[in-house]
Amino acid sequence: MKDSEAFRAAVRERAAFMLTDAASPYDRALEILGLSSGGLPLDDGDEAGKWLALIWGELTDWFELRPAQADQAEAHMVTAAREWLAIEGDQEAEAHYFDRWLYDILGFERHLDPPRVQKES
Template sequence: MKDSEAFRAAVRACAATMLNGDASPYEPALEILGLASGGLPVDDGDEAGNWLALLWGELTDRAELRPAEADRAEAHMVTAAREWLAVEGDEQGEARYFDRWLHDILGYEHRSARAQA
């Protein structure tokens, strides 16, 4: 669990930075993406790294690649950071968080929906 503890502490620090409101949340969001994309090792069985990479990759891409959506994407970043800090470490809470953000907010299909198509 040592690897995941360092990874999660770094993600918490970036999320907390987004909440201080002193600057754009884009840079700390990009840092979370880097951490989740292999910047720090994560223990086997800790799925947060995979899901955080997908979530923060989508949010940073929206801000960067869709200028008309940048303000909304940055607002989502702050909300996602606040919500992550509230659930991080609670396995069921994290599962609900990722389900809500990836499927309900960002629009990714559930696996079962793809399998039925």
């Protein structure tokens, strides 16, 4: 469980900084992407890193690949961070967050199985 706790604490820290720091949300988004795509090892069944990598990867790609929409992408980053801070740790709320962000907001193709977060209580 330690790996997951360290990962989640690091993501919470970056998300909180995104809401209070004068730096660009994009900079903090890149940090969250780095953490969720291999920056910290997860071996305890917590799949949050997998889903967060998809969300933050898409948000940073949006900023990079569509410069005319950079402000909109950063606004979504701030919203995603704020929402994550409000629900992180509640497995049911996290599953809803991942489903909504991946499919409804970012437009990933919906699969039969919704994202689930499996972690020990």
